[in-house]
Amino acid sequence: MPSADLGAATPDGRAAVTIETVLDAALTLFAERGYHGTALSEIAEALGIRTPSLYNHMQSxxxxxxxxxxxxxxxxxxxxxxxxxxxxxxxxxxxxxxxxxxxxxxxxxxxxxxxxxxxxxxxxxxxxxxxxxxxxxxxxxxxxxxxxxxxxxxxxxxxxxxxxxxxxxxxxxxxxxxxxxxxxxxxxxxxxxxxxxxxxxxxx
Amino acid sequence: MPSADLGAATPDGRAAVTIETVLDAALTLFAERGYHGTALSEIAEALGIRTPSLYNHMQSxxxxxxxxxxxxxxxxxxxxxxxxxxxxxxxxxxxxxxxxxxxxxxxxxxxxxxxxxxxxxxxxxxxxxxxxxxxxxxxxxxxxxxxxxxxxxxxxxxxxxxxxxxxxxxxxxxxxxxxxxxxxxxxxxxxxxxxxxxxxxxxx
DNA sequence: GCACATGACTTATGAGCGTTAGCTAGTCCC
DNA sequence: GGGACTAGCTAACGCTCATAAGTCATGTGC
Structure with a gap:
């Protein structure tokens, strides 16, 4: 699982979310379902956060x-x-x-x-x-x-x-x-x- | 333009819409923008009708x-x-x-x-x-x-x-x-x- | 130990999607 | 000429989408 190695873990044990982990999750889902077939909510879910929180790391x-x-x-x-x-x-x-x-x-x-x-x-x-x-x-x-x-x-x-x-x-x-x-x-x-x-x- | 030959024209001069002309328009647009990237409204527009009228010819x-x-x-x-x-x-x-x-x-x-x-x-x-x-x-x-x-x-x-x-x-x-x-x-x-x-x- | 930045959260908005319902105007057959 | 069928229309639905705004906990540096 490459995403596990992309960043340090936060003190509470969850994997840290960065632009790189977002890109990695997006890459996996885009490859699977296509760009238009992938919802931001699915990317967020893969990272264990809510959809709007993605905007802390990306623009669109x-x-x-x-x-x-x-x-x-x-x-x-x-x-x-x-x-x-x-x-x-x-x-x-x-x-x-x-x-x-x-x-x-x-x-x-x-x-x-x-x-x-x-x-x-x-x-x-x-x-x-x-x-x-x-x-x-x-x-x-x-x-x-x-x-x-x-x-x-x-x-x-x-x-x-x-x-x-x-x-x-x-x-x-x-x-x-x-x-x-x-x-x-x-x-x-x-x-x-x-x-x-x-x-x-x-x-x- | 293959769609022009797929069906007879209606008396008022417009090209008749059939399931075959719908499929043909969908084919063109799916090929261009992808399935998820194509809206039914675009297919309808290509045929010169409104979106809900498509359902007279197709199921989904x-x-x-x-x-x-x-x-x-x-x-x-x-x-x-x-x-x-x-x-x-x-x-x-x-x-x-x-x-x-x-x-x-x-x-x-x-x-x-x-x-x-x-x-x-x-x-x-x-x-x-x-x-x-x-x-x-x-x-x-x-x-x-x-x-x-x-x-x-x-x-x-x-x-x-x-x-x-x-x-x-x-x-x-x-x-x-x-x-x-x-x-x-x-x-x-x-x-x-x-x-x-x-x-x-x-x-x- | 307070200030600040970070990054999560909740809530909300407006747009656009596919789809359904109901209506209407033509056309065809008897 | 009247009923059934066809195929368009408008309106509206329920849903999901991307995105915005504001709140709140937490960890770090002075």
Whole structure:
């Protein structure tokens, strides 16, 4: 239970409520029922407080969603950049980027589900920002594929199609992965990295 | 605009409202804003009537969602069975099944978005039914892959992982495909069928 | 040991939701 | 031409929502 470790306990023994524990509870419930399907009263109940007390820690329900989405997309981009930074070879870049992306979707399932389902519920200035961030990521993958194709390492008709397929098959790991399943997150990520290289027809 | 062709016009010139036009309007809005994010008043407005008049054609909002999901999943299974029926070879079965599935997600984007996003909003007896229907489909794909592997046509570590990847990358076509884009639905479907065969390491 | 900040509480408000009831004006069939 | 049916309407319901305002106990720093 991650929420138990996020803050100190109050003297009377109850877990301390902070913006982080609120975000964590919201994340769990948004992932389960969706943003519009989750009531603030349910978030409050999960924390053992009344609904209005939530406003001691947050500004609005919408802001919770925005924080969750923004943080997640930021983390994804950082992940991607560090994953790619160490390599010059498009083959290893694509393998590493896919591995890290797949791994993240196995280990951060809640975040992935919320971002994929409820980003469109954000109001308009932010919605465009978030969409651009995702598009940046897609384009970066596409560029790697194009470079690999130019060097003759990959053989792919349409780089955009391949990058979509690679990203989206990884995203959906969050839909079915279970920690107590037969495969570890690392094993799944390694397999998916292989899938990616096969999709772009990498011939060693 | 498909809704224009769904029914006859009334004598006063307005498009006739039927359960089919209601479903069509609901489908569009659910796909756009999600089930919980769509108000009945918005569906009514799209049809040019007041909210309570909807109840002349339907029983409840939830029933609209259930009908949409059930019809879509039924169609997918029929699609799959006819796609596979003509072939004995797992290679051609997987190619045909993926092609049809991908094609459907390019040509029935709204249905795909609603099913993938809002099936979980169904009440419990139906939710399980729908989930089982999806699992049946996944298992059928997995069986094809396993058979191909047994015949030495495919070389895949984990058939389940491959079937998930194939299905989910196809599903997400609904997220980005545009009718007026550079590729036709058929072209995308053919590419994705190739992706599927590469994922399972088919060597002709 | 008092002052203050914190963070819970209760209570309330206004908006919007899905839904029901009851009415009315057309249309179709006999 | 009159009764049944269809499909719209207004009004109002009961509920839940997000949010606001004010109160009160508690723990910490001076």
């Amino acid at each position: 329900k919408q802001q919770l969603l925005e924080t969750i989405v923004r943080r997640t997309l930021d983390d994804v981009l950082v992940d991607f950049e560090t994953a790619v930074a160490g390599f010059d070879d498009p083959v290893e870049q694509l393998r590493s980027a896919t591995r890290v992306y797949a791994l993240r979707h196995a280990t951060h399932r809640r975040e992935a589900l919320v971002v994929n389902r409820d980003t469109t519920s954000l109001p308009e200035p932010q919605l465009t920002t978030m969409r651009e961030r995702r598009r940046d990521h897609e384009r970066a993958i596409r560029t790697i594929i194009t470079q690999g194709a130019e060097r003759g390492q990959f053989n792919v008709g349409n780089a955009g199609l391949a990058s979509f397929a690679i990203l989206e098959m990884s995203v959906s790991i969050a839909r079915w992965f279970r920690e107590d399943g037969p495969l570890t997150a690392e094993q799944v990520a390694d397999e998916y990295a292989d899938f990616a290289l096969r999709i772009v027809r990498y011939r060693p | 909002k939830q029933q609209l969602l259930e009908t949409i999901v059930r019809r879509t999943l039924d169609d997918v299974l029929v699609d799959f069975e006819t796609a596979v029926a003509g072939f004995d070879d797992p290679v051609e079965q997987l190619r045909s099944a993926t092609r049809v599935y991908a094609l459907r997600h390019a040509t029935h984007r709204r249905e795909a978005l609603v099913v993938n996003r809002d099936t979980t909003s169904l009440p419990e007896p139906q939710l399980t039914t729908m989930r089982e229907r999806r699992r049946d489909h996944e298992r059928a794909i997995r069986t094809i892959i396993t058979q191909g592997a047994e015949r030495g046509q495919f070389n895949v570590g984990n058939a389940g992982l491959a079937s998930f990847a194939i299905l989910e990358m196809s599903v997400s076509i609904a997220r980005w495909f545009r009718e007026d884009g550079p590729l036709t639905a058929e072209q995308v479907a053919d590419e994705y069928a190739d992706f599927a065969l590469r994922i399972v390491r088919y060597r002709p």
